[in-house]
Structures are given as C-alpha cells and as structure tokens.
Amino acid sequence: MSQTRIAFVDLVALLKPIFLRYGTSEEVAQILAINCALCERDGATSHGIFRMRGYVDSLSTGWVDGKAIPVIEDVAPAFLRVDARNGFAQPALAMARDVLVEKTLKNGIALLAIRHSHHLSALWPDLEPFAEQGFLALSMVNSFACTVPHGGHSAVFGTNPIAFAVPTASGTPLVFDMATSSMANGDVQIAARENRLLPEGSGLDDAGLPTQDPKKILNGGALLPFGGHKGSSISMMVELLGAALTGGHYSFEFDWSGHAGAATPHTGQLIILINAKHSGGAPFGHRAEVLVDQMKSAGVTRLPGEHRHRTRLETDRNGIPITPEELAGLSQL
Template sequence: MENHIEDSTRFSFDALTKRLSAILRRHGCSQTVADILANNCVSAERDGAESHGLFRMAGYVSTLKSGWVDGKAVPQVEDAAPGLVRVDAQNGFTQPALMAGRPLLVEKATRNGIAAIAIRNSHHFAALSLDVEPFAQEGFVALSVINSMASVVPHGGRRAVFGTNPIAFAAPRANGLPLVFDQATSVMAHGDVKIAAREKKPLPAGVGVNSRGEPTTDAAEIIAGGALLPFGGHKGSALSLMVEILCAALVGGKFSHEVDWSSHPGAQTPHTGQTIIVIDPRAGAQAIAPLAMRVEELIAEMRDAGTDRLPGERRQAARAQSDRDGIAVSTAMQDSLRALEME
C-alpha cells in the first residue's frame, strides 16, 4: 500500500516495520529485538515524532556496528520485591528489557496499586512516550524518566553533567486516547538539535552553549563540544538531577556523565538505565470517581480556559493521519533506508 504525495511515499505500518526489522537483523539484532525496535521506530514516525522515528535508523545501525550494544542480548528479569521488577538488559536495548519485564510489572501494579520497573545496563534511543502510553491504555497512570549522556549543564555549572533526561507521563482518558506528555528537561531535546544542525536552522537563544561555555544559537556548535541548558533554570536542573538519581543510582545504571563510548567509534546510544512507575488508580477507589472520568473534567476546564492544544495532541493528530493514509516517508529517507539495506 503506497500512496505518492509530493516527494514522499506513504507506507503501511506493517510494511515499514518489516523493512526496518530486516535492516536491524542484517546489522546484528536478534529477530525478537529487531521486531521490537522496528515497531517502536515506526510508531514514533507514525506519531510525527520525526526525531525519534526513521531518522534514528542510521544511528541504530551505527551503534550496532560499533559493538557498543548487543543486539542479541537476552534481558534478565529479576523479581526484586513484591512491587519492584529489576531488569538487567545485558547491554542490550531498553525496549526488549521493558517487554520482558512488563507482564510481571503489570501483575504487581494490579495487585499492589503501585509498582515500578528499574532497568539497567540498557540502551535507550527512542521516544519515551511510547514506553508509558500502553500502560494508560490499560487504565494505569505511568511516569517514566530516563537519563542519557552528558549534554546538559547543571544550573550554575560550567560543563555538561546531565543528559537531556526526559520525563514522560501517561494517564487514561474516559473519552479518548490517553493523555501523554514526554519532554526533555533540557530546553530542547537532543534529537531536535540534531535535526536543526542537519537543516542548518538557527536555534532560539537560551538553548545551549558552545565548547567554551558561551551562549550560541548554532546547533552544530552545541553538538560539536558544546552543551544544552536545562529548561526553566534551576527548576529544570533539579528535575534533571532527580532523573539521574532515579535512572542510575536507583537502578544500578550509569550516570549520564559516566557514559564513555570513546573505545567504540560510531556508538550513538546512551548506555544507562530507566525507571517506570505504574499506578493503578482503581486500587481501593470505591469511594472516589474513576480517574479517567476526572481527567476528562480537567481537560474540559482547560479547554474552557482557552487552552488550544493539550500535551500529545499533535502526536495524536499525526497518528490519525498515518492510520488513515499511511506513513509518509520522504525520498531522502527512502534513500537512507536503502543504503542501510545495502551496507
């Protein structure tokens, strides 16, 4: 199912997923890992999250070829406590580790009202929203944080220590897709800076500094030895610090500043950790109104106050269009995929 529009072609979700999975297998992933990553990558593209979609494939291939990550890793799930699942991803990607621990996590959250999964020794190179949204589709509230590699200067500091350290949250809605947000604790996500550098577009002021610690609006300067700034000054910086603690100290993963891929040229994936907290709002809630209904009431109030766009709405609109018309892939991206298929 292809559908030509200007300089792009629209593909079905399944066709793209199969194609990406084959590329990932070709470059060292097991079938299980390839299928999970391909599905994740196409889901991001479908949702219009360009920086975490097909654009990531070259990075996946590069990092696999560098030997920095094990594409065939089999995650080791530990039943750490009645409310806690720990997973050693065995130097593999995070998404297969999450998939491996997920059934136990959901079982614990359902039984206890709250549970968490703490993944270590893992590589996350994807959109965090995709990790939390499925929990909300099953009626849970989910909060996830993930660190990456030193690229953000702590408030008041002179060089990068934190990762872009996103926070993602998902809650069920009674009358629609879950409410989901996924936002870097830096002013801008690293993926978006990369895209700006590729397109040679200047950034707004306040996004980052160059290698001498001076403010710059040149994305290429930020990538070449510069650093990003936390959003909201000391407040975003404190949240980023929290993410480091929850993703590294709690799970037994590396802090962003400890990630050292210098002996693996071509490596691109942060080797850190991830935590997801899952809450079942139905637990012991006989006396209160269902959360999904209450979320609708809050959204109605926000609309009435003039809020024109909720977090995640742009993503949902892109998804609806992709579901209807197929996923648009530019000619340039098709060339890039073909190159990865030949490499």
C-alpha cells in the same frame, strides 16, 4: 521534494531487516522496528527513521548487544529490577511487562528499574499501552552528558526525558514526554543538518558562552536545562532515578569514544505504574477529562500528546509520509 506514503506494517517490514542485518535477534528487531515505526507514524520524526543510522552504528561498532537476553530480578512484591545486559531497554521492558502489570494489579503501585540498557527512542511508546490498560505511568531515562546543571559550566546531565501517561474516559491517554534539557538532542541534530538557529537559552558553546548555533552545541558545547534551576532539579531527579536507583550509569559515566557513531546512551530507565482503579472519588478517567475540559476552557488549544494523536489518525488513514531521501537512506542500510 515528492513524498510517498507507506503503511505502518510496510514500514515495520522495511525496518526490521535492517536491525537483523546489523546483528540483533529476531525479537529485538521486531520490537525496535515497531517502536521506530510508531514514532514515524505519530509524526515524531526525531525519534523515527532519522534514528536508524544511530541504531546501526551502535550495533555495528559493538557498543550495544543486539542479542542480549535481559535478566529479571524480583526483589520485592512491588519492586522489579531488570539487567538488560548491555542490550536495548525496550526488549527488557517487554520481558518484564507482564510481571510489572501483575505486581501493580496486586499492590496498587509497582516499580520497574532497568539498568545496563540503551534507550534511543521516545518514552511515550513505552507508556501509552499502560495508560490504555488503566494505569498511570511515569518514566524517566538518563542519557549522555550533554546538559549543564544550573549554575555550572560543563555538562553533567543528559537530555533526561521524563514522560507521564494517564487513562482518560475517552480512551485516548493524556500523555507528555519531554526532554528536561532545553530541547531534545534529535532536534538539535536536525537543526544542525538544516542550518537553522535555535531559540535563545538553548545552550552554551565550548567556551561556556550562550549560543544559538546547533553545531556549536554539538561540537564541544552543551545544552542548558529547561526552566533554569527548576528544570535542572527535575533533570537531577532523572539521574537519581534513572541511574542511582536502577544501578545504571550516570550520563557522565560511560565512555563510548571507541565506538564512532554510536548513539545509544548506556544508562538506565525507571518506570512506575499506578492502578487508576484505586483513586479516591469519581473514576480517574472521568476526572482526567474534567481537567482537560477546564484547560480547553482556559484557552489551551494543544494538549500534550494531542498533535501526535491527530497525526496518528491521519497516517492510519493515508499512510506514513516518507521522502525519497529517507527511502534511499534506508536501502543503503
């Protein structure tokens, strides 16, 4: 399978017209095309080009409003809500971003609660720019019911990712972004396409029995949370903050059965920013490096986010690899 390489700007230029064709506004198309290209650039392929079909199906079946204009609700000096009005979460964040930063600079910490929104991407593209600006950033988004709470027999939680990014003295944020399910849905889908078995403990089949077959998990089965009852508690927190606090849907509360192929969960997203300048003692970025150095001394060879950042350096130089199949798929869209 021969690969070609494509520059970041050219990939954006390739993706943007697809969003426009399926009915997004100019601004939404720009934001989502950049977001999708950022994931592909970092080698985070399960959130890159691979997701375009899901975006397109969500748009073409009328499940998501690609032209929605978010409404900001400024409810307290450090508390901002946004009603995304059935649009994507990223344009809602883009609209609220400056106010959120201003509130954080003024108060030391501030919160953004986005509801009535769709999020189909990774969370690190939302957070890394904040960390580069000197903020600690925490985010959670719930998704669609596909994960069984610990001790239960049917799905309640989504894959419910949690992400955290902090500034470092070197300038490259230290960041993790992880599903609180045993694995991300995108990875289950990719394994199903490639006929690969999953690790033990990944999920249950439709009879509630353990399975390593990704197709059984996707067809009536469910994922397990990562890390047993502890990971399940973290996933519960994501539901409470992503849905109950924002005013969005829980992962089990929406019905997209009338929108075949729709892939964007209609839920909520929480973002908390903290101004690193207010840390006690030595500057935060230097302290973060001290921890990183100690982890490396203890034998850790791959820090969270490091693989992506290395891939980024390489693709910035040589272009983003793209297969003929991917190119063909995109031109079909």
